Amino acid sequence: xxxxxxxxxxxxxxxxxxxxxxxxxxxxxxxxxxxxxxxxxxxxxxxxxxxxxxxxxxxxxxxxxxxxxxxxxxxxxxxxxxxxxxxxxxxxxxxxxxxxxxxxxxxxxxxxx
Amino acid sequence: xxxxxxxxxxxxxxxxxxxxxxxxxxxxxxxxxxxxxxxxxxxxxxxxxxxxxxxxxxxxxxxxxxxxxxxxxxxxxxxxxxxxxxxxxxxxxxxxxxxxxxxxxxxxxxxxxx
Numbered sequence: 001x002x003x004x005x006x007x008x009x010x011x012x013x014x015x016x017x018x019x020x021x022x023x024x025x026x027x028x029x030x031x032x033x034x035x036x037x038x039x040x041x042x043x044x045x046x047x048x049x050x051x052x053x054x055x056x057x058x059x060x061x062x063x064x065x066x067x068x069x070x071x072x073x074x075x076x077x078x079x080x081x082x083x084x085x086x087x088x089x090x091x092x093x094x095x096x097x098x099x100x101x102x103x104x105x106x107x108x109x110x111x112x113x
Numbered sequence: 114x115x116x117x118x119x120x121x122x123x124x125x126x127x128x129x130x131x132x133x134x135x136x137x138x139x140x141x142x143x144x145x146x147x148x149x150x151x152x153x154x155x156x157x158x159x160x161x162x163x164x165x166x167x168x169x170x171x172x173x174x175x176x177x178x179x180x181x182x183x184x185x186x187x188x189x190x191x192x193x194x195x196x197x198x199x200x201x202x203x204x205x206x207x208x209x210x211x212x213x214x215x216x217x218x219x220x221x222x223x224x225x226x227x
Contacts (some may be wrong), residue, residue: 004156008128024141031213040122043157050212058214090156100145100164100207102215106154 002027006105021108023091029058031094032074064067115140117218125224134189136204145207146187199225
């Protein structure tokens with residue numbers, strides 16, 4: 001079945017450690033997105049990529065980094081510079097710019113102790 | 114800047130009753146509008162979308178939404194709620210400047226009572 005796979009589903013890390021969240025899609029979509037979800041705040045855009053080897057900052061990119069070396073993969077690194085990293089992270093993809101509809105993975109919950 | 118407002122943080126309805134979830138947006142041009150649903154601990158699923166044309170759009174699971182330009186609103190409705198509709202609902206607006214981005218509202222959590 002086509003879809004988006006995020007891993008790990010749950011992750012615990014100590015403060016000061018970098019963490020990388022995986023996002024893989026087999027939908028052959030060009031665009032991929034990372035959102036952060038906190039209670040009562042909806043989803044906030046961290047980074048997005050419209051094409052391989054290119055990505056743009058979203059509204060809350062500070063303390064995060066991404067890469068897009070392959071069409072199907074868009075990993076997110078939460079660095080030690082992110083002041084409040086504990087959150088639910090959602091990866092999404094879209095078929096083409098302007099198509100609009102986002103397809104989501106099941107999310108990764110990161111807890112920093 | 115674009116924004117999406119969902120004025121109700123949570124709503125409780127009885128099973129079988131009708132439902133309306135409110136959404137207001139701020140956007141200069143004709144917006145791309147969406148409603149998504151999220152079950153606890155899961156990703157989001159698209160319920161319906163409006164790009165142009167008929168202002169009343171039908172979605173999955175018996176939901177519909179009406180675009181009202183004069184009120185900058187895109188309210189979600191369902192005539193008869195089922196217990197399985199309990200979830201969080203997000204209204205979103207898309208913008209296509211330098212790449213297509215989707216901006217989400219804060220969400221409305223729906224509780225369904227027997």
